[in-house]
Amino acid sequence: MALTTAPGATRRPGRPAPPPRQLAxxxxxxxxxxxxxxTGHTFLIGAVACFAVFSWYPMVRGVVMSxxxxxxxxxxxxGWDNYVRIIADPxxxxxxxxxxxxxxLALVLGYAVPFFVAILLNELRHxxxxxxxxxxxxxxxxxxxxxxxxxxxxxxxxxxxxxxxxLTALGLPTSEWMQSPTMxxxxxxxxxxxxxxxxxxLIYLAALQTIPGELYEAAEIDGAGVWxxxxxxxxxxxxxxxxxxxxxxxxxxxxxxxxxxxxxNGAGTQDSATSVAYLIYQHGFFQNDLNGAAALGxxxxxxxxxxxxxxxxxxxxxx
Numbered sequence: 120m121a122l123t124t125a126p127g128a129t130r131r132p133g134r135p136a137p138p139p140r141q142l143a144x145x146x147x148x149x150x151x152x153x154x155x156x157x158t159g160h161t162f163l164i165g166a167v168a169c170f171a172v173f174s175w176y177p178m179v180r181g182v183v184m185s186x187x188x189x190x191x192x193x194x195x196x197x198g199w200d201n202y203v204r205i206i207a208d209p210x211x212x213x214x215x216x217x218x219x220x221x222x223x224l225a226l227v228l229g230y231a232v233p234f235f236v237a238i239l240l241n242e243l244r245h246x247x248x249x250x251x252x253x254x255x256x257x258x259x260x261x262x263x264x265x266x267x268x269x270x271x272x273x274x275x276x277x278x279x280x281x282x283x284x285x286l287t288a289l290g291l292p293t294s295e296w297m298q299s300p301t302m303x304x305x306x307x308x309x310x311x312x313x314x315x316x317x318x319x320x321l322i323y324l325a326a327l328q329t330i331p332g333e334l335y336e337a338a339e340i341d342g343a344g345v346w347x348x349x350x351x352x353x354x355x356x357x358x359x360x361x362x363x364x365x366x367x368x369x370x371x372x373x374x375x376x377x378x379x380x381x382x383x384n385g386a387g388t389q390d391s392a393t394s395v396a397y398l399i400y401q402h403g404f405f406q407n408d409l410n411g412a413a414a415l416g417x418x419x420x421x422x423x424x425x426x427x428x429x430x431x432x433x434x435x436x437x438x
Contacts, residue, residue, distance in 0.1 A: 178420070184413035201414035205402075211415070213390050214398040218373055220304050221394065225372040229312035230365060236316070237323030238353065251324070255317035262314060266381040269310045270297065274382070297383050300391040307378040307392065315371075319364055326360040327353065359434075366430040370423055376400065395419055 188197045205211055240250055257265060273281040274296040283293040296306050330353065338348045354361065376396035379385060383392035385401070395415065403412035 181413045181416050184410055185417045188410050197410075201410050202418070205411050205414050205418070210390065210393065210398060214393045214395045217304065217391065217393055218375065218395045221308060221375050222369060222372045224304060224308040225311065225368060226365070228308055229316060229372070230319075230368055232312060233316040233319035234323055234361070237320045237327060238349065240320070241324055241327045251321070254320050257314050258317035260314070262377050263381060265314045266310060266377060269306075269313075270382050273310075274306055297392075298388055300387070300389045303383055303387045303391040307375070307382055310382060311372070311375070311378055319368075322360065322364065323357070326357045330356045362430070362434055366427065369426055373419070373423060373426075 185201055186196060186198055187194050188201070189195075236254060240247060240254070243250065275281075275283065276293075276295045276298055278284060278287055278293060280296070282296065286293050294302050296302050334352050334356070335348055338352050343351065374396050375394045379387060379392040379394050379397045380400075385397055386393045396419075399412045399415050399419075402408040402415060
């Protein structure tokens with residue numbers, strides 16, 4: 120039966136009002152959601168503020184400074200002059216050559232060694248935890264301490280040095296290591312690999328443990344040896360991790376700075392250790408050329424961004 124409120128007008132009866140307890144529960148739930156959102160956004164705002172102050176602002180400021188020249192407190196806009204001056208410097212090309220050589224050697228040694236060490240640890244049945252701690256231990260050392268250990272103990276050019284003592288015991292000729300222009304770069308790569316491979320080994324171990332054991336069993340039934348199992352099972356199953364760590368290693372090694380600074384006193388013999396990052400340091404703190412250092416930093420940023428874009432493009436095609 121319709122309820123009449125006015126001549127010719129009818130309305131349906133409305134829903135009954137919810138009980139007070141249900142209203143209170145709804146309000147409490149709404150208040151909890153608001154508090155959770157405020158808490159999450161507060162943490163997010165803090166993180167964004169830290170990135171803005173310590174990462175984004177210096178990057179933007181560096182780009183602006185690369186187009187300026189500051190002398191006696193006066194800043195003028197000079198356009199591309201800093202870039203032309205930096206590129207015309209012979210040390211610019213030497214630094215890039217050394218950086219690319221270091222990156223290439225690091226990919227050959229520092230990228231392959233952790234992967235095969237992880238495979239070896241994954242196959243062991245005893246003392247896994249002890250060996251993982253042993254491999255990761257160098258990562259926990261301060262980089263400066265580890266590099267001074269290499270410089271004054273392992274790379275001592277006399278026969279008292281660790282590596283020269285081993286070479287002498289094997290009847291091989293000794294080396295001057297960091298005093299030799301040809302051995303400077305391999306020696307830096309060896310030290311860098313020893314210091315940093317622990318993290319990569321743990322990541323590879325985590326990836327290897329996700330591979331189903333049935334794949335290895337099927338490969339063994341087909342007569343595949345150790346090497347064929349690695350090539351046809353292990354590498355395809357971990358290709359995404361391998362590609363990601365390769366990109367991260369390229370970006371990290373192209374910014375090499377601590378190794379030349381400590382092991383080779385910066386430039387090394389005949390500029391054999393000068394890297395782009397160390398050249399930026401020289402321009403900024405020794406030559407008081409902050410604008411040139413900013414221009415060189417922008418060039419490095421563009422190069423690394425190019426590598427990252429190529430990586431994203433290749434991984435997108437694979438997916």
